[in-house]
Amino acid sequence: MGKKILYFTMVVLLVVQFFGPEKNTGDLTSIDYFYKETNPPEDVKIILKESCNDCHSDITRYPWYNNITPINYWLNSHIENGKKHFNISNWEGNSVKRKDHKFEELIKMVEEKEMPLNSYTWVHSEAKLSDDQIKSVVNWAKLVRVKYALEPKPE
Secondary structure (H helix, E strand, O other): OHHHHHHHHHHHHHHHOOOOOOOOEOOHHHHHHHHHHHOOOHHHHHHHHHHOHHHHOOEOOOOHHHHOOOHHHHHHHHHHHHHHHOOHHHOOOOOHHHHHHHHHHHHHHHHOOOOOOHHHHOOOHHHOOOHHHHHHHHHHHHHHHHHHHHOOOOO
16 A cells, blocks of 8 residues: 555656746846836846846746746745735836835845845855845935935826
């Protein structure tokens, strides 16, 4: 009986490897509007690419282990959750109030070292932010918020 359960489990694990969630592989131009509007300096662009874009845009660089089920579902869950909270690929069309609020959240999460997630930086050590990188991102985000504060509000 034990061998049958083991064989059945192995067959199920093998079969599920042929299925997985849809990949988050959008067009690279989807982030252009965000970059144009928020004008990050080059060092911040690099930080965004290495530490943020995989989960906060429509462009994810997938690691090799994404081909293993159920890991791919777990990663997909992180990506979908990240995009729900802050998605630079759908920046255009959001109100100034919403954009400002998203940057307020960004500042808080980065300053408190809640972003990038530890579960991401365990495998992507290059994504872990140094104190200087945190300062660069926060300073840029604060400037963006000043820009949004100065924009005319609809009446």
